Amino acid sequence: MSSLNHHYPILLIAIPILVAALTIMLRSRPKLQTGLSVLASFSVVLISSLLLMKVWNSGIQVYEVGEWGKYGIILVADLLSASIVVLSSGVSFLSLIYSLDYIKKRSLSTYHPLFNLLVAGLHGSFLTGDIFNLFVFFEVLLLSSCGLVVALEKDGITKSSDKLEATFKYLILNILGAALMLIAVASLYATTGTLNMADISVKLSAMQAAGTLPWHVFAIGLLFIVVFGNKAAIFPLHYWLPDVHPTAPSPISAMLSGVLIKVGVYGMLRIFFFVFRDVLGMFQPIIIILALFTIGIGAASAVAQTDVKRLLAYSSVSQIGYVFLGIGFGSLGAIAASLVYMFNHAIAKSLLFLTSGGIIHHAGTRDMNKMGGMVNSSPFMAVAFLIGAMSIAGLPPMGGFISKFVLFDAGIIGKYYTEIAIALLFAIFSMFYMFRAWLLMFWGEKRDVKAYGEYSEHGSSPLVYLPIVFLAFMVLALGVYSEPLLSLAQATAAQILDPQAYIEAVLTRVVR
Amino acid sequence: MNNTLLSLVIAILFGIGTFLILRRDIVRVIIGLSIISHAVNLLIVSAGAFSGKDVPIITHNEVVPTNTIFSDSLKNGVLAPLLNGTEPTHFVDPLVQALVLTAIVISLATTAMIIILAYRIHEEYGTTDIQKLKRLWG
Numbered sequence: 033m034s035s036l037n038h039h040y041p042i043l044l045i046a047i048p049i050l051v052a053a054l055t056i057m058l059r060s061r062p063k064l065q066t067g068l069s070v071l072a073s074f075s076v077v078l079i080s081s082l083l084l085m086k087v088w089n090s091g092i093q094v095y096e097v098g099e100w101g102k103y104g105i106i107l108v109a110d111l112l113s114a115s116i117v118v119l120s121s122g123v124s125f126l127s128l129i130y131s132l133d134y135i136k137k138r139s140l141s142t143y144h145p146l147f148n149l150l151v152a153g154l155h156g157s158f159l160t161g162d163i164f165n166l167f168v169f170f171e172v173l174l175l176s177s178c179g180l181v182v183a184l185e186k187d188g189i190t191k192s193s194d195k196l197e198a199t200f201k202y203l204i205l206n207i208l209g210a211a212l213m214l215i216a217v218a219s220l221y222a223t224t225g226t227l228n229m230a231d232i233s234v235k236l237s238a239m240q241a242a243g244t245l246p247w248h249v250f251a252i253g254l255l256f257i258v259v260f261g262n263k264a265a266i267f268p269l270h271y272w273l274p275d276v277h278p279t280a281p282s283p284i285s286a287m288l289s290g291v292l293i294k295v296g297v298y299g300m301l302r303i304f305f306f307v308f309r310d311v312l313g314m315f316q317p318i319i320i321i322l323a324l325f326t327i328g329i330g331a332a333s334a335v336a337q338t339d340v341k342r343l344l345a346y347s348s349v350s351q352i353g354y355v356f357l358g359i360g361f362g363s364l365g366a367i368a369a370s371l372v373y374m375f376n377h378a379i380a381k382s383l384l385f386l387t388s389g390g391i392i393h394h395a396g397t398r399d400m401n402k403m404g405g406m407v408n409s410s411p412f413m414a415v416a417f418l419i420g421a422m423s424i425a426g427l428p429p430m431g432g433f434i435s436k437f438v439l440f441d442a443g444i445i446g447k448y449y450t451e452i453a454i455a456l457l458f459a460i461f462s463m464f465y466m467f468r469a470w471l472l473m474f475w476g477e478k479r480d481v482k483a484y485g486e487y488s489e490h491g492s493s494p495l496v497y498l499p500i501v502f503l504a505f506m507v508l509a510l511g512v513y514s515e516p517l518l519s520l521a522q523a524t525a526a527q528i529l530d531p532q533a534y535i536e537a538v539l540t541r542v543v544r
Numbered sequence: 545m546n547n548t549l550l551s552l553v554i555a556i557l558f559g560i561g562t563f564l565i566l567r568r569d570i571v572r573v574i575i576g577l578s579i580i581s582h583a584v585n586l587l588i589v590s591a592g593a594f595s596g597k598d599v600p601i602i603t604h605n606e607v608v609p610t611n612t613i614f615s616d617s618l619k620n621g622v623l624a625p626l627l628n629g630t631e632p633t634h635f636v637d638p639l640v641q642a643l644v645l646t647a648i649v650i651s652l653a654t655t656a657m658i659i660i661l662a663y664r665i666h667e668e669y670g671t672t673d674i675q676k677l678k679r680l681w682g
Contacts, residue, residue: 164643171650175657193668197677200570200661207577207654208565214584214647221640222591275680 040083041095041107041159044117047072047079048152055144062141066132069144073125076151080121084114088523092537094161106228108161110534111524112371116298119375120154120291123382126499127290130386131283133495134393139183146183149176150287157295161538163217163307164227166299167210170263174206177292181280187393190279198275205272209262216255219248220307230538233307233531240310249308253315256303257322264296266356267325270349274333277348278341278398282389285341289348290382294374297355301367304359305528312362320360324454326353331461335468339398340388343469344381347424350462351377357455358439365442368525372438372517376431376510380423383503387416390496391473400472407474412497414474419504421466423511426459431510438518550590557583570662570672574655581651585644592637599636 036043051072058065087093087109095107109117128147135143153173160166181202182195221227223246224235239245258269265273273293277285300319304312330350337343355377358370390413395403407414423432436459443452510517527533557579564576666672 164646168646168650171654175653178657178661191679193665194679196661196665196668197680200658200665200677203654203658203661204565204573204577207658208580210650210654211577211580211584215587218584218588218591218640218643221588221643227639279680 037086039095040079040086041093041109042097043079044076044083044121044155044159045107045152047076048148048155052145052148052152055148059141062137065141065144069148070128070132072148073121073128073151076155077118077121077125080114080117080155083109084111084118087111087114088520092534094537103228105165106161106538107159108230108534108538109159110537111520111527112298112301113158115371115375115520115524116158116294117155119378120158120294121151123290123378124151124154124287126382126502127283127286127386129495130286130389130499131281133493134185134283134389135281136184136186136188143180143183146176146179149173150180154291154295158298161229162227163220163229163232167213167217170213170295171210173292173295174203174210177284177288178203180284180287181276183281183284185281185389187396189392189396189398190281195279198272198279201272202276205262205269209259212255213259216252216259219252219255223249223252228538229302229307230531230535233309234535234539236308237310245311249311250314253304253308253311254318256299256308257315257318260296260299260303261322262296263299264293264352264356265326265349266296266352267322267329270326270330273349274342274345277345277385278339282341282385282392285344285389286382286385289345289385290378293348293352294378297352297359297370297374300356300359301528305362305367306531306534309531316360316362319356320448320451323353323356323360324451326350326356327455327458328353331458331465334465335461337465338401340391340400340469340473341385341398343400343465344384344388347462347465348377348381350458351381351424354436354439354455357451358442361443361446361448361451363442363446364522364525364529365445366439367528368518368521369435369439369442371521371524372514373435375517375521376423376435376507379503379506379510380420380430380432383416383500383507384420384424386496386500386503387413387420390500391417395473400469403473403478404475405477412500414470416500416504417470417474419507421470423507425463425466427463429508429511431507431514434511434514434518547590550586554583554586554590557586568674570665570674573674574658574662577658578651578655581647581655585647585651588640588644588647592640 051068055065055069058068083093088111093109095109097105097107124147131143131147132140150173153169153176156169157166157173160169178199181199182192184192217227220232224232226232226235236245236249262269277288280288304315308315327350330346330348330353334343334346334350337346351373355370355373358366358373391403391406391410392398394410394413395406397403419430423430426432426436440452440456443455561576561580561583564572564579567573567576662672665677669676
């Protein structure tokens with residue numbers, strides 16, 4: 033066991049890839065395939081928690097793939113990576129459980145391999161310490177998520193042609209983003225002669241100190257803002273998200289909104305606060321302005337939506353703006369706040385998307401105007417949606433309240449009064465659109481029973497209920513007892529702002 | 545080989561690719577994406593193609609020197625690893641070629657995926673005109 037201890041980072045990537053290959057071969061044995069997939073997903077959750085505990089207790093873990101030191105590919109687990117991996121593996125396990133009942137049997141045989149590849153791509157991009165490898169894992173998760181968006185649900189409410197159109201937009205934009213990322217990576221390599229992130233960081237800092245920093249490093253920084261902004265769907269690049277997230281099956285929407293757009297946030301934190309740490313000052317105002325536009329446009333668009341999943345998608349756009357606002361402020365408290373925000377949003381939004389899947393299954397439509405009075409026929413969904421809505425709106429005692437509170441607190445300490453005022457205004461918007469959705473769907477009477485038909489009597493299985501219950505419990509727990517998350521975020525932010533420990537852990541290694 | 549010529553070729557390829565992506569036909573968009581990915585590959589190669597004169601291969605008869613430098617000395621402009629006593633730019637950089645190989649394989653996969661998607665869109669919508677794909681607008 034002690035030898036296995038050392039291999040946690042690679043296991044988090046290797047297990048999903050291996051299981052993806054095995055599940056392709058087991059397509060004719062659905063039971064075995066499902067069992068294998070769930071077992072792998074659960075073991076990944078366990079391993080990621082063990083990894084986080086190990087990083088917390090004994091510092092940054094560096095794993096050399098192929099023992100080539102900083103010249104080969106390395107996996108690095110610091111607090112940021114390890115905690116996001118715990119989040120992503122947890123959300124993906126719950127989504128997988130949910131999708132066992134939600135996805136059509138015919139789609140499920142290709143769903144499992146793609147889902148495992150998506151998990152591998154996510155964990156790879158969170159754990160890698162090599163910038164080109166980051167690009168490779170971005171492509172892995174892009175292609176597998178495209179395959180998952182077109183998977184069919186049992187209820188068949190979202191048409192196949194809609195899914196294709198959304199996926200086409202998503203794929204074109206992300207291939208362009210990948211091309212831009214390659215340009216940025218190649219230029220960084222031509223400038224510094226290395227692909228290792230810690231090494232690049234040291235060399236850029238040395239160039240900055242010597243005054244020989246070439247001007248095109250700033251252009252590279254702007255390219256990275258475009259690349260990660262495209263992944264995270266911030267303001268000028270957010271148009272694909274409200275098409276893709278609603279048309280995907282609900283568990284995949286939960287993955288996309290909960291974890292996948294956080295890849296952009298993670299990349300931003302890693303590249304700007306670590307690789308470009310000494311030239312960051314120039315980019316901060318850009319990030320703040322983009323974040324404010326994202327908050328405003330996301331919230332204002334969400335107010336007018338009638339499609340429940342489209343509303344949640346626009347709400348995701350708005351909420352990711354708050355995360356980027358914290359990143360733009362750049363102080364210790366603000367980064368800790370945006371990490372807390374990211375965690376709370378991931379859990380609450382996954383809860384909302386999974387619940388919306390149940391609601392759509394129950395109502396037979398995605399249009400909120402055709403629903404109403406559902407609190408009588410489905411009280412469980414009403415409570416779960418209310419808990420998620422309260423968290424997104426930022427009401428105590430949910431996790432969303434804590435995250436908004438620490439973010440605004442950090443902004444006021446940093447004297448960003450105008451920015452905080454705008455963010456507060458749109459926080460009221462978010463309260464309005466979440467409760468408008470809840471009232472439309474659950475309160476009152478069904479508007480026109482003759483035209484829209486009765487609600488389906490078909491109850492959902494425990495596979496659908498259990499993930500929702502667990503996520504709702506987590507939203508409440510993070511609101512009521514938030515100290516562990518806050519202290520974790522504080523420690524992580526301290527590590528992000530002072531990357532000396534990371535650099536030492538990566539660079540002081542013996543090359544064979 | 546001329547460095548300026550290569551830069552010019554890359555720039556023209558980017559221009560053609562961008563022009564094609566802005567067309568209305570899906571197939572042209574896909575061709576534009578492929579051309580852009582080729583331009584990026586050329587850019588990566590150009591990052592390391594002109595830095596050395598020897599092929600980066602150590603033959604079996606050659607003795608690998610023991611005094612290899614593995615740590616950078618930024619003050620002297622030395623980027624590790626390199627062999628002690630030689631010019632820093634003795635070998636052509638082999639890493640960029642490995643990067644391009646990876647990038648080509650990935651762009652093969654994405655192109656295959658997007659062509660299948662275009663075919664299915666043609667089946668569902670009966671057109672390859674992007675402006676007719678607007679069921680999700682609003």
